[in-house]
Structure formats: C-alpha cells, structure tokens
Amino acid sequence: MAKVLMKGCEAIGEAAVRAGCRNFFGYPITPQTEVPEYLAKRLPEVGGLFVQAESEVAAINMLYGAAGVGKRVLTSSSSPGISLMAEGVSYIATCHLPVVLVNIVRAGPGLGGILPAQSDYLQATKGHGHGDYKLVVLAPSSVQEAVDLMYEAFDLADHYLTPVMVMGDGMIGQMMEPVEIPPMRDLDDLPAKPWAITGAKGRKPNIVNSLYLSEVACNANNWKMKEKYDEIVKREKRSETYGCDGEKLDVLIVAYGTMARICNTAMAEVVASDKQKRIGLFRPITLWPYPYEALAKEAEKAKQILVVEMSTGQMVEDVQLAVLGSRPIDFYGLTGGLVPSPDDVADKLRKILT
Amino acid sequence: MKKIFGYPNSLTVNPTHYCPGCTHGTIHRLVAESLDELGLRERAVGIAPVGCSVLAYNYFNCDMFEASHGRAPAVATGAKRCRPDLIVFTYQGDGDLASIGMAEIVHAANRGEKITVIFVNNAIYGMTGGQMAPTTMPGQVTTTCPAGRNPSHEGYPIRVVELLSTLRTPAFIARAAAHTPLHVIEAKRVIREAFRLQAEDVCFSMVEVLSTCPTNWGLTPSEANKWLQENMVPYYPLGVLKRPDVDETPIPEVAASLKGA
Numbered sequence: 001m002a003k004v005l006m007k008g009c010e011a012i013g014e015a016a017v018r019a020g021c022r023n024f025f026g027y028p029i030t031p032q033t034e035v036p037e038y039l040a041k042r043l044p045e046v047g048g049l050f051v052q053a054e055s056e057v058a059a060i061n062m063l064y065g066a067a068g069v070g071k072r073v074l075t076s077s078s079s080p081g082i083s084l085m086a087e088g089v090s091y092i093a094t095c096h097l098p099v100v101l102v103n104i105v106r107a108g109p110g111l112g113g114i115l116p117a118q119s120d121y122l123q124a125t126k127g128h129g130h131g132d133y134k135l136v137v138l139a140p141s142s143v144q145e146a147v148d149l150m151y152e153a154f155d156l157a158d159h160y161l162t163p164v165m166v167m168g169d170g171m172i173g174q175m176m177e178p179v180e181i182p183p184m185r186d187l188d189d190l191p192a193k194p195w196a197i198t199g200a201k202g203r204k205p206n207i208v209n210s211l212y213l214s215e216v217a218c219n220a221n222n223w224k225m226k227e228k229y230d231e232i233v234k235r236e237k238r239s240e241t242y243g244c245d246g247e248k249l250d251v252l253i254v255a256y257g258t259m260a261r262i263c264n265t266a267m268a269e270v271v272a273s274d275k276q277k278r279i280g281l282f283r284p285i286t287l288w289p290y291p292y293e294a295l296a297k298e299a300e301k302a303k304q305i306l307v308v309e310m311s312t313g314q315m316v317e318d319v320q321l322a323v324l325g326s327r328p329i330d331f332y333g334l335t336g337g338l339v340p341s342p343d344d345v346a347d348k349l350r351k352i353l354t
Numbered sequence: 355m356k357k358i359f360g361y362p363n364s365l366t367v368n369p370t371h372y373c374p375g376c377t378h379g380t381i382h383r384l385v386a387e388s389l390d391e392l393g394l395r396e397r398a399v400g401i402a403p404v405g406c407s408v409l410a411y412n413y414f415n416c417d418m419f420e421a422s423h424g425r426a427p428a429v430a431t432g433a434k435r436c437r438p439d440l441i442v443f444t445y446q447g448d449g450d451l452a453s454i455g456m457a458e459i460v461h462a463a464n465r466g467e468k469i470t471v472i473f474v475n476n477a478i479y480g481m482t483g484g485q486m487a488p489t490t491m492p493g494q495v496t497t498t499c500p501a502g503r504n505p506s507h508e509g510y511p512i513r514v515v516e517l518l519s520t521l522r523t524p525a526f527i528a529r530a531a532a533h534t535p536l537h538v539i540e541a542k543r544v545i546r547e548a549f550r551l552q553a554e555d556v557c558f559s560m561v562e563v564l565s566t567c568p569t570n571w572g573l574t575p576s577e578a579n580k581w582l583q584e585n586m587v588p589y590y591p592l593g594v595l596k597r598p599d600v601d602e603t604p605i606p607e608v609a610a611s612l613k614g615a
Binding site: 023025049051053054055057058059061062063064065066067068069071073087088091197198199200201202205206207208209210211 | 395396397398399401402408409411414415416417418419420421422425428429430431432433434435436437440457458460461465
C-alpha cells in the first residue's frame with residue numbers, strides 16, 4: 001500500500017478506526033487536539049460515534065460505559081488530562097475492561113507547557129491511579145510506529161481485558177511523516193465479549209463493578225489482576241537495539257520515543273568523527289512491561305550506560321533495575337519542552353568517552 | 355390461591371442493607387415495577403452510584419454497572435451512545451449527583467442523553483454517616499455543620515431539577531416524594547413516564563425523589579416522614595417541571611459562513 005503523509009495525531013486517529021474502534025470520547029487539550037478533531041470528522045463516515053465530553057473526568061467514565069457494553073473505545077489526552085483520568089482508569093482496570101488511551105505527553109508538572117516531554121513516564125508505568133493495577137504502555141518513536149502500535153493496542157486490550165496506553169511525546173503527535181495505514185479490521189471478527197452489559201435477556205445479569213466490601217474477594221480480584229500482569233510481563237516485552245551487533249560497547253544509550261531517534265543520529269555523528277568508538281542504543285518499546293532482561297543482555301557489552309530523556313531522569317530507575325549496579329549509569333536530559341538536539345547528545349557522549 | 359403481591363421481576367430476592375424506615379427500598383421497587391410494566395427488564399442497564407445505593411446492583415435484576423462517585427451520567431452516556439437499544443438508568447443520591455457529580459448531570463441533561471436519572475434526595479450524606487450535602491436544609495444539623503447549615507456560610511440548598519429545567523434541550527424533569535402512600539403512587543407515575551419516554555427515544559428524563567434518612571437525621575421513620583413533609587416539600591416543590599412536548603421559541607442556527615470555516 002502506498003504511503004501517505006500524515007500528522008501523528010491524525011494518523012493515530014485513523015489507525016484506531018482501522019483497528020475496529022468506532023467510539024471516541026475525549027476533551028480538547030494541546031498537543032493532542034488533532035486526535036479528537038480528526039475523529040470528529042472521520043468516525044461519522046464509518047458509522048462511528050464521536051462525543052466531546054465536558055471534561056477528561058467525564059470522558060474516561062464514558063469509556064467505562066462504552067467498554068462495559070462491549071465496544072472498542074478510545075480516548076486521547078495530554079498529561080494534565082491523563083492525571084484527571086486516573087481514577088476512572090483504576091475502575092476500568094479493576095473491572096477488567098479493555099480500553100485504549102493515548103497520551104501525547106506535554107511538559108509538566110502542573111500546567112507545564114504545550115511542548116514535547118517524556119515526564120509522564122513514572123505516572124504511566126508505576127501505577128497511574130490508585131490501587132494495584134498496571135497500564136500496558138507502548139511508546140512509539142515514529143508516526144509509523146504510532147500507527148502500528150495503535151492498531152495492535154486494541155487487540156492487546158481485548159486479549160488481556162485491560163487498559164492499554166499509547167504514550168508519545170508531543171513530537172510524535174505533531175510531526176508529519178509518511179505512513180502506511182493498515183487495512184480496515186472486519187468488525188465481525190472482533191473478539192466476543194460474553195461478560196459485557198448487553199441486557200439480561202435469557203441469562204443472569206452481568207455486573208461491571210469494582211466494589212469489594214469483602215476483603216477476601218478484594219484480595220482475590222487483586223491477585224487475579226496480578227496473574228494477568230504476570231502473563232503480560234512474560235509475553236509482551238518489546239525493545240529494539242541499534243549498533244549493538246559487536247561484542248563490546250563503550251557506551252550503551254538507553255532512550256525511548258522521539259528521544260531514541262535523536263540519540264540514534266547523535267550516535268552516528270560521534271562514530272563518524274571517531275571510528276574507534278563503539279556506541280549502541282537500546283530502545284524500549286513497551287515501557288510497561290519494561291524489557292529488563294533484553295536491556296541487561298545489551299548492558300553486559302557496555303562499559304557504561306547513558307540514559308537520555310526529556311525528563312529529569314524518570315526511566316533511570318528501571319535501567320538501574322535492569323543492570324543491578326553492574327555498570328555506571330549516566331543521565332542526560334532536558335525538560336519543560338526543551339528537546340535535546342543530536343549535537344547536545346553527541347557532546348554528552350564525547351564527554352563520557354574522554 | 356392466587357398471588358396478588360410479590361417481588362417485581364426486575365428486583366432480586368436479596369436481604370436489604372438499607373436502614374429501617376429508609377425510602378430507598380420503596381424507590382427501587384418503583385423503578386423495578388416500571389421496568390416490568392413497560393417490558394424493559396431484558397434491555398435495562400442500571401448504573402449504581404457511590405453512596406447508600408452503591409449496592410443497588412445487588413437488588414436490580416438487570417445488567418448493572420457500579421460507577422465512580424458522581425460519574426454515573428457519564429457512564430450512562432458511554433453505554434447508551436454505544437448501544438442506543440438499551441434502556442439505561444442511573445440511580446444516584448444527592449451527594450453523588452448534586453455535589454461531586456454536578457458537572458456530569460448538567461452536561462448529560464444538556465446533551466439530551468436518552469437516559470433516565472433517578473435522583474434520591476434525602477438532604478444528607480448517608481453512607482459516610484451524616485455529613486452536609488448540597489441539599490441539606492438551612493439549620494439542619496449534620497456532622498459537618500454541627501450548628502446547623504448556615505446559608506451565609508454554606509449557601510442555600512441546591513434545587514437541582516429547577517436548575518436543570520432551565521436548559522433549552524428538551525427533557526422530562528419531575529420531582530416526587532416517597533414519604534406517604536399517596537406520594538409513592540405519584541412518584542411511580544412519573545418514574546414510569548420517565549422510562550416510557552426513554553423507551554420511545556424521546557428525551558433525557560429525570561425524577562428527583564425526596565427521601566428520608568431516619569438514621570442520620572436522628573428521627574424515627576414516622577418522625578422522618580413528617581420532617582420531610584414539613585421541611586423539604588415547601589422548599590423542593592413537587593410536580594413535573596419540564597416536558598419535552600412544550601413548544602419553546604426556536605433557536606436559529608448560526609450563519610452558514612461561520613459553520614464550515
């Protein structure tokens with residue numbers, strides 16, 4: 001199929017439609033507003049539903065209702081809006097409902113700014129809302145990968161009956177790139193949902209509920225969720241490496257999303273000016289579950305590790321967990337919407353290498 | 355022997371957790387009877403709130419959600435928009451709907467979601483043990499206004515259905531009460547009407563039902579019924595406040611030039 005030039009947010013919207021999602025509830029917030037804008041036009045063309053909610057709080061609860069009646073459903077927001085959704089996501093996860101969330105991350109904390117950032121890493125990967133639940137977090141580094149991960153996110157959500165987040169920094173949402181759009185999913189082929197709220201005709205009522213006044217039942221559901229998360233950890237970790245083919249590395253960079261692409265350029269720049277230097281890049285694609293083992297394996301080749309993020313170092317602790325003190329870990333990052341340039345990262349690499 | 359009275363099919367046969375004298379049980383029954391009589395049970399989806407009726411999913415014999423505090427109208431919106439053939443109702447108390455959930459109820463009503471809202475107003479937070487609600491009466495003592503609600507400090511009780519009736523979007527909005535048999539009969543009539551309008555895909559429908567909370571009011575059930583009549587009914591007038599079939603002045607759409615910019 002021919003490639004088309006699309007803005008990240010719009011491509012994300014189209015990928016959701018292709019994945020069989022016909023229902024969107026959301027609220028405008030920069031820099032993701034092009035997702036609802038695109039879907040407001042696009043969904044009616046395919047007989048779908050677009051509702052602009054009065055708030056992110058309402059939007060996530062509309063998702064709860066839509067997923068509860070068995071429909072593929074999407075919302076999209078940016079950092080402060082995702083914070084507002086946290087309570088609702090906790091309910092959705094506890095009720096074992098499949099939904100897909102997009103977070104086009106902007107600079108924070110607080111109102112922060114509208115420019116790209118990666119400062120929601122800890123929020124997304126270490127819990128988000130209250131209670132013992134996890135989000136599956138997918139981090140694309142190109143518009144094409146955003147499309148591919150969106151397409152898959154709905155299958156992951158339906159398979160594990162759990163919320164899945166596609167998390168891109170503002171760059172992924174705002175950048176235009178050529179993309180290949182996947183084919184339309186046949187809605188008749190989507191998984192059956194016998195647990196859904198569809199009217200208790202000829203069966204006992206189905207109940208979607210996260211209240212467990214019995215501590216024994218609450219404990220049991222938490223461990224049922226944990227079993228599911230263990231399964232996801234076992235099966236769904238994803239990552240890519242660049243320049244890691246050799247046996248030894250002077251530095252292994254760890255970065256995700258747009259930052260990984262910038263690091264890739266920086267790496268090539270440094271190696272081009274000094275052929276003796278061996279630099280590799282490890283890019284987690286799933287931020288949860290985190291690809292600890294794959295990272296540990298690459299780290300064994302490296303003298304030291306450099307983590308680069310558009311945050312003050314939120315992913316560093318996961319890298320520490322992966323290498324368990326066996327390698328020194330350095331960090332470089334900018335925040336507030338400042339995006340480290342390839343030259344910035346190259347300078348940092350040269351400092352480390354001397 | 356012919357059975358002349360029993361559980362409506364839309365209620366489960368479960369022991370109730372509601373306190374003696376509380377009118378929730380009566381209101382549950384009115385909803386269930388309405389679903390039965392209109393033949394809606396197999397399409398019905400109830401949405402329980404947070405508050406005393408958080409366990410409503412144990413009592414209604416239909417598919418049920420349990421929503422987060424105040425968000426039932428948003429959950430109902432998601433369910434009804436995705437499955438317009440379902441009969442979706444929320445069942446919410448005054449803390450849930452009139453305090454934390456005020457945004458969701460206003461916008462669901464304003465969008466004209468074709469859902470039915472049963473709003474049980476007993477002028478207090480019941481489940482958490484008797485705190486002030488937005489509907490608590492002036493002078494009424496609660497654990498968080500121990501000297502009585504002071505309107506100069508806490509404002510006056512919110513008349514929710516009057517507020518919602520100001521919206522231009524067509525709706526059926528009524529207030530009833532559940533403290534005497536006569537009022538219960540009238541409450542049933544408007545609740546049934548609310549569900550009928552949803553079944554016929556006409557409009558958003560909502561019934562506020564004035565209710566008692568003997569436990570947290572510190573009154574016997576009969577004293578509580580009297581207190582409701584003397585204190586709540588004068589401030590919260592009963593009746594149908596808004597009907598979908600009343601002609602209103604048409605609102606012209608904006609000039610086309612502003613539409614497709």
